[in-house]
Amino acid sequence: MHRGAMELGAFSISLAVADLDTSREFYERLGFELTGGDGESYCILVNGLTVLGLFQGMFEKNILTFNPGLGQDTERLGDFTDIRDIRNRLLEAGVEITTDLDPEGTGAASITLLDPDGNPILIDQFFPRAELGDPGTE
Numbered sequence: 001m002h003r004g005a006m007e008l009g010a011f012s013i014s015l016a017v018a019d020l021d022t023s024r025e026f027y028e029r030l031g032f033e034l035t036g037g038d039g040e041s042y043c044i045l046v047n048g049l050t051v052l053g054l055f056q057g058m059f060e061k062n063i064l065t066f067n068p069g070l071g072q073d074t075e076r077l078g079d080f081t082d083i084r085d086i087r088n089r090l091l092e093a094g095v096e097i098t099t100d101l102d103p104e105g106t107g108a109a110s111i112t113l114l115d116p117d118g119n120p121i122l123i124d125q126f127f128p129r130a131e132l133g134d135p136g137t138e
Helices: 020-029 083-092
Strands: 011-018 032-039 042-045 052-055 063-068 109-114 120-125
Touching: 011 020, 020 032, 020 042, 020 052, 063 083, 083 120
Parallel strands: 011 052, 063 120
Antiparallel strands: 011 063, 032 042, 042 052, 109 120
16 A cells, blocks of 8 residues: 655665774775764765765664655755654554654654564654744754
């Protein structure tokens, strides 16, 4: 049953790495540029519209990540589907949420789920729920 596209926001791959500096240097040689992170446990790199997160000691497996409210160009979107609405559609579709959020909340929130092969998917919204007439700003 297809009910139209579900806007999940910017997509990135989050890699669990053994050595952050070694991995960062490798991906920089592939043309990625450092754009964020703390430099000790994680960093964010971009190559065109491809976003790659490198995380040392933060999780065990690589993760598919979506960020509602963030465009693929890493710019904040004025209009976006709130994570609580995404969560409700997923539940209606029979998708099991492995880490849930407060459905009554309005701030930044995240959920996790697993695909049929056990690959973790993180949907992580950094911004509060956009109110009517409010373009997702705080």
